[in-house]
Amino acid sequence: MNDVGNYQEKYGVHVVNAMENLLQAVHRTPLQQSTTLNEVTHKDVFLKMENLQRTGSFKIRGAYNKVSMLTDIEAARGIVAASAGNHAQGVALAASERGIKAKIFMPVHTPTSKIDATRSYGAEIVLEGESYNEAFKGAEREQQERGATFVHAFDDPDVMAGQGTVALEMMQQCPDLDTILVPVGGGGLLAGMALAVKTYFPHVNIIGVQASEASATWNRFKGTGPKVLHSCKSIADGISVKEAGKLTYPIIEQLVDDMVTVSEEEIATAIIFMLERHKTLVEGAGAASLAAILCKSNHLKSRRIGAVISGGNADIEKFSTYKKLSERAKTIRRIS
Known part of the structure; x- marks a missing residue:
């Protein structure tokens, strides 16, 4: 597993086996478009709605x-x-x-x-x-x-293989995607999807998205800041992890094309956007990749972008916080 190249050669079997293993166990979630999102970003954006998955998450x-x-x-x-x-x-x-x-x-x-x-x-x-x-x-x-x-949340080959099936579904649903954005906590989803994509669709770019308040993997990938965080508290609680996985990070380092971070305000903006425009409530982690598209689209050179909406288990009690952060984002944009 430490030899990423060797693992990648075998990964086709791992992910296909996982795909077959999960046929009767999980939903084949929709890949949806939003006319408003396309107009705002001037791109063709496809949202992989894993918030509609069994248990509300990938x-x-x-x-x-x-x-x-x-x-x-x-x-x-x-x-x-x-x-x-x-x-x-x-x-x-x-x-x-x-x-x-x-x-x-x-x-x-x-x-x-x-x-x-x-x-x-x-x-x-x-x-x-x-x-x-x-x-x-x-x-x-x-x-x-x-x-x-x-049963580890991310540092396990079988877990990563299961998560990698998200990428295979996306490419089946839209074969001409050129970039996929993936939220990152410990890195199981990103590593699994990167292995799947780079094995079968090496021309597709993979970009990881972390919350700026929990950016251990981004720090390590970019060579700046602490690799292990003393604390991490974000509205994206599902990706609030203090350090990257021991098995996942070498894969991320070798196969992922880039990583970006999104602020609390940007994540909240994406949550509110999904609620108002898509009539869908997603959690902070699930909104992270969308936040990168909404707020950093000028930095994304691709035209046909897939984004994993990784989960919908939002904390309703924090909705007022999401709203306040979203309003603060509007104020920041007006000032800047």
Whole structure:
């Protein structure tokens, strides 16, 4: 896995197997256009609506692919995982359908909607730490003490293969895309999609998008700022991760064409845009790639752009915050 080139040669089999494995388990989500978005950006933009996926997020793809491949012995030990919310739901659902006990560690500030949804699938929830990284340490401790099977949110080849199926679907739905924007937390989605695209469609550009308040991967990719953040708190809680994955980052470094960051105001603007123009509520992480298109379109040279709307599990209680940040963005644009 550390040899990215060798893994890429084998990845066709991994992602195709994952595609077949997920046929009956996940939705083939729509690739939608918005006339308003195209007019505003002067580009052809295609939104991959993973917010309409089972559990409201792309995370079910990687989680289900991994859980379905566990041996009976691994399954009998039970599953432990750490998640900011969406991976938790994917793991919980996959475990439930296979009859496996799941214990999932989540940050204490995880939106109640994500906690309740995860619990509804039958998983045991433990709230620990301020961010994903602290929750991960709790899950790691549990795994060592109990011997449970760990299902990582991003640093796992089977999880990445499952996430990579998003890219294959997008290219099937619109073969002439020239650029795909992907939100980035730990990097499982970006790494998986980059491997899939560069294996089968090497001419397509892959751009990662991070929240500026949680930019560890961007920092490392650009060679500036800390590689490990002391804290990261963003309205894009699903991608608020303090450092890039050990397995995902080498793939990102080699195969991703560029990375950008988006501010809290820009993410909020994208959330409000989707609600007002698309009549769809998306979460902060899910709006990140759209934020880059809306607010940084002049820096994107491509004409036919795909953007992954990665999740729709928004925290309704924070809607007033989204609105205030969006209004602040308008004020900033007027002044500048």
